Amino acid sequence: GRTPLIEAAGNGHKSAASLLLLWGADASVADDLGRTPLIEAAQNGHKAMIQLLLENGADLSATDDRGRTPLTEAAQNGHRAVVQLLIDFGAAISTADNAGRTPL
Numbered sequence: 564g565r566t567p568l569i570e571a572a573g574n575g576h577k578s579a580a581s582l583l584l585l586w587g588a589d590a591s592v593a594d595d596l597g598r599t600p601l602i603e604a605a606q607n608g609h610k611a612m613i614q615l616l617l618e619n620g621a622d623l624s625a626t627d628d629r630g631r632t633p634l635t636e637a638a639q640n641g642h643r644a645v646v647q648l649l650i651d652f653g654a655a656i657s658t659a660d661n662a663g664r665t666p667l
Contacts, residue, residue, distance in 0.1 A: 568590070569592070569598065572604040575607065575611075599627075599633075602625065607640075637649060
């Protein structure tokens with residue numbers, strides 16, 4: 564199922580996410596569909612949340628059950644600043660999803 568951190572990340576609730584991480588939440592935990600807090604934050608363009616998650620050990624190369632990475636989600640949803648942040652942190656730009664599409 565979806566964890567409180569996944570919900571906080573997807574909705575941009577940085578203060579709640581900070582507390583959850585402080586209390587030991589796993590920044591890279593995935594739900595039943597392979598969706599991580601970082602993937603959710605990237606899909607919704609929450610740049611500050613992404614920074615927080617990456618600083619707390621989130622897996623930049625995690626993929627969901629469709630093979631989509633945080634970079635894929637940010638690019639497909641037009642979040643240019645998030646795309647740049649993820650690339651700056653070292654996101655792979657050539658990782659293809661299950662349909663063979665790359666983020667850029």
